[in-house]
Amino acid sequence: MNINLNPTPNADTLATLDCLQLAVSKALERKRRLGQYSVQWTGDAPFAVGDDAPEHLRKATHLEATEPNK
Numbered sequence: 001m002n003i004n005l006n007p008t009p010n011a012d013t014l015a016t017l018d019c020l021q022l023a024v025s026k027a028l029e030r031k032r033r034l035g036q037y038s039v040q041w042t043g044d045a046p047f048a049v050g051d052d053a054p055e056h057l058r059k060a061t062h063l064e065a066t067e068p069n070k
Contacts, residue, residue: 009017012023037050039057048057 003039031050035051037048039046039048039055041047046057048054
């Protein structure tokens with residue numbers, strides 16, 4: 001039995017992915033223009049982008065928390 005771990009996506013799957021990426025890009029741009037923050041995710045934790053983002057979710061705070069002690 002052969003198992004293909006990285007199958008090539010078909011045309012419908014690629015069209016769906018393109019549609020979702022466009023929708024997310026538009027939503028993030030709209031939030032940016034309205035001055036709203038957005039919550040995004042790194043590999044291990046959420047972080048917020050925007051001027052009105054909660055302090056505990058700001059990206060700079062997240063990066064400081066993951067840096068090794070100097």
